[in-house]
Amino acid sequence: MYDLIIIGGGPAGSAAGVYAARKRLKTLMVADSVGGQSVVSAEIQNWIGTIKISGEELANSMRKHVEAYASDILTFAEERAEKIEAKDGNFVLTTEKGSYTTRAVLIAAGSHRRRLEAIGADQFEHKGLTYCASCDGPLFEGQDLAVVGGGNAALETAIELLAYAKSVLIFNRGEDFPRADAVTVEKILSNPKIRVINNAEITEVKGDTFVNGLVYKDKKSGETKELPIGGIFVEIGQLPNTEFVKGLVDLNAQNQIIIDPRTQQTHTKGIWAAGDCTDVLYHQNNIAAGDAVRALEDIYKTLHTK
């Protein structure tokens, strides 16, 4: 019987693991990977206390921090959580490898990329259509590239691609960029190698063995246009990893876990959640880690006053 099971090994799960061990809660941390989504980032410049660090280095340092506390009090299991059920006042977690019982659960399962829904998008994935600029950008040297999306991630992708691309065309569904930082938007708009097409909806990805073009609809005029393009980078948002807790905790319309932001408690007694899988408005590494720390303070207090 564990005091706490943490699901996730991103900034939220890792911060929770360190705090749980320091509070001497008997904890099982279950994650199918450690480090979180920004592992693919070439450079992270806002992890507080570190001027710049690659996503991979940050992930490694999180793993080392968790491992430094791994002992009889904190166990790490590289497994995928499949189901959590309430049983006799406790919870039973089932993974692909076994089942574990716990008094409390912290869900820190984060989120994953929203996929492009257009004809040919699945067919050309990894054949010129990609979801990771820092992984695949260098493969597109000297090409005219497209970035799909209008948030910070899309704009940062466009900037990152400038290192390799001949030109970058941003396909933005809206009229402007309300979800992006003003400083990033300014950078984009002032760069002569970047052009923005607003009110654009990608309807088809074209190619033979590799992407060679795309079709988009101008949402204002209704007109459909085809353009030659050497590669497509998709950054159209994140979807929470909450499938395995459906029916156990309350989710909002976006399938994010609804929490009390003062304590990180869900509506289900004994279950807390933190980071990108929750309905907090902003999702960042520092926020995920901080939210998990808040959850741990509350979990500790709750378990010790039970």
Ligand SMILES: Cc1cc2nc3c(=O)[nH]c(=O)nc-3n(C[C@H](O)[C@H](O)[C@H](O)COP(=O)(O)OP(=O)(O)OC[C@H]3O[C@@H](n4cnc5c(N)ncnc54)[C@H](O)[C@@H]3O)c2cc1C
């Ligand atoms: C490309 C990119 C660049 C970014 N750059 C920055 C940046 O520069 N600065 C910044 O502050 N933020 C950045 N972000 C956002 C930041 O990465 C997220 O806000 C942060 O990772 C959220 O942390 P998290 O712990 O909540 O979730 P995640 O990082 O998503 O971690 C979730 C964890 O849960 C695990 N998991 C999921 N489902 C299961 C399951 N069923 N069973 C077991 N384990 C599971 C995953 O393997 C992972 O370990 C970036 C995001 C992306 C995609």
